Amino acid sequence: MTNRANRIMWTVIGALLAIAGGAIILANRGALPGVETSAVLLPVSAIQRWHDLGPWGPTTVVIAGLVVALLGVRLFLAQTRRRSQPALPDLRLRAGGPAATDLPADSPDSARPVVRGEVTVAARVLARSLEHDLARDRHIRHAAVSLTGHAPDPDVWVRLDIAGSADVPELGERVTAALDRFATTSGLTPRRVDITAKTASAGRYTPR
Amino acid sequence: MRVTNRLAAMVLGLALAVAGLVAAVEALLVASGGPTLLVPRDDWHAALTSTRIGDGIVLGVAVTVGLAGLLILVAQVRPWPPENVDTAMADWRLRRSGVQRRVAAAVDRVPGVSQCRVRVRGPERRSRLKVRASGDRASRPAVLAATRAELGRLAVTMPDERVAVRLNRARRVT
Numbered sequence: 459m460t461n462r463a464n465r466i467m468w469t470v471i472g473a474l475l476a477i478a479g480g481a482i483i484l485a486n487r488g489a490l491p492g493v494e495t496s497a498v499l500l501p502v503s504a505i506q507r508w509h510d511l512g513p514w515g516p517t518t519v520v521i522a523g524l525v526v527a528l529l530g531v532r533l534f535l536a537q538t539r540r541r542s543q544p545a546l547p548d549l550r551l552r553a554g555g556p557a558a559t560d561l562p563a564d565s566p567d568s569a570r571p572v573v574r575g576e577v578t579v580a581a582r583v584l585a586r587s588l589e590h591d592l593a594r595d596r597h598i599r600h601a602a603v604s605l606t607g608h609a610p611d612p613d614v615w616v617r618l619d620i621a622g623s624a625d626v627p628e629l630g631e632r633v634t635a636a637l638d639r640f641a642t643t644s645g646l647t648p649r650r651v652d653i654t655a656k657t658a659s660a661g662r663y664t665p666r
Numbered sequence: 667m668r669v670t671n672r673l674a675a676m677v678l679g680l681a682l683a684v685a686g687l688v689a690a691v692e693a694l695l696v697a698s699g700g701p702t703l704l705v706p707r708d709d710w711h712a713a714l715t716s717t718r719i720g721d722g723i724v725l726g727v728a729v730t731v732g733l734a735g736l737l738i739l740v741a742q743v744r745p746w747p748p749e750n751v752d753t754a755m756a757d758w759r760l761r762r763s764g765v766q767r768r769v770a771a772a773v774d775r776v777p778g779v780s781q782c783r784v785r786v787r788g789p790e791r792r793s794r795l796k797v798r799a800s801g802d803r804a805s806r807p808a809v810l811a812a813t814r815a816e817l818g819r820l821a822v823t824m825p826d827e828r829v830a831v832r833l834n835r836a837r838r839v840t
Binding site: 459461464465467468469471472473474475476477478479480482483485486487488493494495496497498499500501502504505513515516517519520521522523524525526527528529530531532533534535536537622624625626627630650651652653654655656657658659 | 668671672674675676678679680681682683684685686687688689690691692693694696697711714715716717718719720721724725727728729730731732733734735736737738739740741742743749750753754755757758759760761763764765767768770771819820821
């Protein structure tokens, strides 16, 4: 869940609580039309209506409770993801060409054995390789890479902790070179690159 | 505030999960005629059917809820400092805290200037930078130059009108 989504959610919750609190204060002071201050919060007749529902009453509460619990779990888990886009799925690369029997007899490739198969490259491994490449730079203390979207043009999210003495324009050129190497070796062409760097104070995290 | 929102949302998610499960279990116990697990149902029913809207406790709860809502609303609506600062490089952003620290450290290296504090405010793409430090006002050009040089090393382009420098005379310690 993004920071923006959280901010919107809490704005709505805050507004609803403020409106509810204000409305109950008005009702308490007798200023809300149609609501008597002598009325009880739960009419005594409510228990009779509950009994009239028969098994549907508890069933409805059980379903509503489970839905609320599920929403709560989803909200909790959503906080662990800062991006709304799904992670890049593992790459499945198919290898091999036409079988030897499919080729003309006089073809030079007909004698060569053809290996067919599928290679799965974990997207996480690709991200790690870019992290390692970036972290080789003496001004980068730590690199975290996330790949989202779909092959062959995923989105690349890079988070860097950089030394306090780093010259960012120069560092940017080296990071661009690392991204170019990543594109060449992975065969992926990033559609979007997002780089956020956290720089230490000068004098801290000196280059290695 | 971003971290607070995230932590509060986690707590809210857990609270909803627990409350939903308790409600479901209690409803099952009601249907089966079993005893209550956590919520004494006779007590809350008696309390709700005997409390009137005009009672003091209702006012207390309403004021608490309303104030909590207003506090949350104000905290969300008021301007937040930007999380990142935009740079002149495509696709690159820098964390605000790091930019503040580096500019402050650069200004503190100017002779006669100390205790520099830097604040970046405003939206990410049109941030403003405020430099406050102790030092003689004659040091202002040097402070501005140090600020500009460090922003250059950070690839942060900020027009002059968005950079404010304020120097206070250092207190004499005798």
